[in-house]
Amino acid sequence: MTKLNRREMAEKTEKDLAHKVLDDIKAPKDLGLLRCVQCGLCTSVCPASRHSEYDAREIIKRVLDNDETIIEDEVIWNCFYCYTCHSVCPVGNSVCHVNQILREMAIQKDVGKKQIESFMSFADSYLEEGLGVIPQEYQGQLKIDYGKHWENLQENLQEVREDLGLDSMYLLPEAKETVDKTLEAIGFKKRVQEIKDVRNRK
Numbered sequence: 001m002t003k004l005n006r007r008e009m010a011e012k013t014e015k016d017l018a019h020k021v022l023d024d025i026k027a028p029k030d031l032g033l034l035r036c037v038q039c040g041l042c043t044s045v046c047p048a049s050r051h052s053e054y055d056a057r058e059i060i061k062r063v064l065d066n067d068e069t070i071i072e073d074e075v076i077w078n079c080f081y082c083y084t085c086h087s088v089c090p091v092g093n094s095v096c097h098v099n100q101i102l103r104e105m106a107i108q109k110d111v112g113k114k115q116i117e118s119f120m121s122f123a124d125s126y127l128e129e130g131l132g133v134i135p136q137e138y139q140g141q142l143k144i145d146y147g148k149h150w151e152n153l154q155e156n157l158q159e160v161r162e163d164l165g166l167d168s169m170y171l172l173p174e175a176k177e178t179v180d181k182t183l184e185a186i187g188f189k190k191r192v193q194e195i196k197d198v199r200n201r202k
């Protein structure tokens with residue numbers, strides 16, 4: 001019998017997409033991906049499937065067919081994690097979880113970074129304030145949605161907090177420093193920079 005060399009062995013043992021998803025740290029241990037019977041119940045309840053070309057059942061089919069092009073397909077970004085599919089699947093699968101893992105794969109391959117750049121202002125608020133304040137770029141829309149209530153709240157936020165017996169929402173310098181060190185240690189800063197670099201390259 002011919003002995004396989006290392007590369008051939010690696011190719012032979014290369015995991016298919018479904019197993020890559022199942023082996024991801026984000027995958028719940030009992031994720032029923034391989035048990036999917038393509039019943040389409042997920043699609044029937046999925047708001048993203050109703051309002052776009054996205055099809056929850058089709059996402060799973062492509063994963064099971066080992067169609068790696070799905071990682072680069074913008075359609076995976078139409079899911080908004082409502083978990084409705086998750087709650088109805090008869091075999092314990094979760095298109096929602098699978099999508100989260102596919103997106104992470106897309107981000108690792110660079111193709112997904114442009115999809116998450118609109119969240120960068122949230123990241124900036126963590127870097128600047130040490131907490132998730134509403135970023136400036138979203139405040140214009142909130143102003144429109146909330147009308148005068150938004151301005152009242154913004155202008156009087158500190159007063160409202162005082163009335164409620166709450167301290168300032170901003171962190172004390174020592175706490176901010178701790179958050180800053182943590183963000184550095186867990187690779188958050190590096191990751192944010194990588195995503196911004198992709199935006200700047202455009």
Ligand code: SF4
Nearest residue numbers: 036037039040042089
């Ligand atoms: S993921 Fe679940 S609900 Fe969707 S097609 Fe597969 S078995 Fe049916």
Ligand code: SF4
Nearest residue numbers: 046079082083085096
């Ligand atoms: S979590 Fe995503 S796939 Fe599932 S029902 Fe909601 S939008 Fe559809």
